[in-house]
Amino acid sequence: MLPVAILCGGKGTRIAHVARGVPKSLIPLAGEPFLAHQLRWLRSEGAIDVVLLTGQNGDAIRACAGDGRSFGLTIRYSEDGPQQRGTAGAVRNAIPLLGDRFLTVYGDALPQVRLDEVAAALTPPFEGVMTVFRNQDQGHPSNAAIDGERVAAYDKGAAPGTMTHMDYGVNAFRAETFAGVPQDRPSDLSEVHRAMVARGTLRAFSVSERWYEIGSPDGLAQTEHFILTRPTKGEPVV
Numbered sequence: 001m002l003p004v005a006i007l008c009g010g011k012g013t014r015i016a017h018v019a020r021g022v023p024k025s026l027i028p029l030a031g032e033p034f035l036a037h038q039l040r041w042l043r044s045e046g047a048i049d050v051v052l053l054t055g056q057n058g059d060a061i062r063a064c065a066g067d068g069r070s071f072g073l074t075i076r077y078s079e080d081g082p083q084q085r086g087t088a089g090a091v092r093n094a095i096p097l098l099g100d101r102f103l104t105v106y107g108d109a110l111p112q113v114r115l116d117e118v119a120a121a122l123t124p125p126f127e128g129v130m131t132v133f134r135n136q137d138q139g140h141p142s143n144a145a146i147d148g149e150r151v152a153a154y155d156k157g158a159a160p161g162t163m164t165h166m167d168y169g170v171n172a173f174r175a176e177t178f179a180g181v182p183q184d185r186p187s188d189l190s191e192v193h194r195a196m197v198a199r200g201t202l203r204a205f206s207v208s209e210r211w212y213e214i215g216s217p218d219g220l221a222q223t224e225h226f227i228l229t230r231p232t233k234g235e236p237v238v
Contacts, residue, residue, distance in 0.1 A: 001046045002119045002172065003098045007087055008035065008107030009055025009080060023057045025107040026064055027214055030227045033064050034214050037227055038110060039071040045115040048074060051097045053090040055080045086186030092178040100175050104189070109169045110223060112209035122172040126203040128196050130154075131168035133207050142166050144204075151202040154193050167193075168207050 008025040025035040042050060050073050054061050058079050068075030078094035085093055091104060101122060103115060113131055121129045130151050132144050142163035145153040153163065171189070177196065181187050196202035212223040 001048060001116060002122075003049040003051060003102045004042055004047045004115070005051045005053055005078075005091060005094055005098055005102055005104045006035075006038065006042075006107050007053050007090060007104060008061055009053060009058075009090060023054075023061055024214065026060055027220070029214065029220070029224050034110075034223075035061065035064055035107070036071075038105075038107070039065065039068070039073060039075075041110060042105075042115070043072045047115060050075045051078055051094050052076075053078050053080075053094055055084065055090075084186045087189040088178065088181045088187040088192050089183070089185075091173070091189070091192075092181040092183070095175045095178060098175065102173060102175070104171045104173065106169045106213075108215045109211055109213045110226070111168060111170050111207070111211040113168065113170055113205075113207050113211075115170070118170055118172050118205055121203055121205050122174065125201060127174050127177045127199070127201040128193070129172035129203045129205050130193060131170040131205045131207050132165040133168045133210070134165050136164060137161065140166055146204045146206075149203055150200060151193070151197050151204045154190065154197050154202075156190055165204075165206075168211060169213075 026033040029037060050068060052061055052065060052075060054077060062077060065075050076097050078097055080090055103119060118129055118131060132146060135142055137160050142165055143154060143156050143158050144151055144165040144167055145163050146165055177192060193202060212226050213219040214223050
């Protein structure tokens, strides 16, 4: 399995009354920090090497996850430092730990997708893989258009009715894709995605199962219900 980067520098602005100043990844859910559930999911998917990309309050995330042994993982850390880097900048900063090819997952999401299949889709001539979910603007605004196996357009601010899919939140990348990411300002992963779309090198990986997230009050409630009622896949071997 490729190394997995978790972008867990989010502040939880939309759920500040729940976060109460802790990083969004550490919001309690079903009796544990959300990050603990996410790390167990990664281990159940075969992940071993995980890099946590942290921002403010990174020490609290480090105290929760440690070196990963309690989750059956090897966990390392890449910190933003004094300046905000944005999601793309944070990934570029972590490439020495991630290597030539890697996966990324957002720190507020619990997707339902086979990570090994996403990793296997990262083949030439593609520089990256974006998981996509066909939602036709239902539930969340669509932001991607697909042409065969390629992402043909990607726009987070797309007008309703102009896109068919949405970014599902799990990506695979080749490290060289981040060579052009600026280091003097924050930059978003969407910039990297759009550059690949323009080159025709962003592969679409369609997902049929919905994902769960903790970025909103409704999302928190639905994710907690899912965690409490889902069938268990067994505990990781530590």
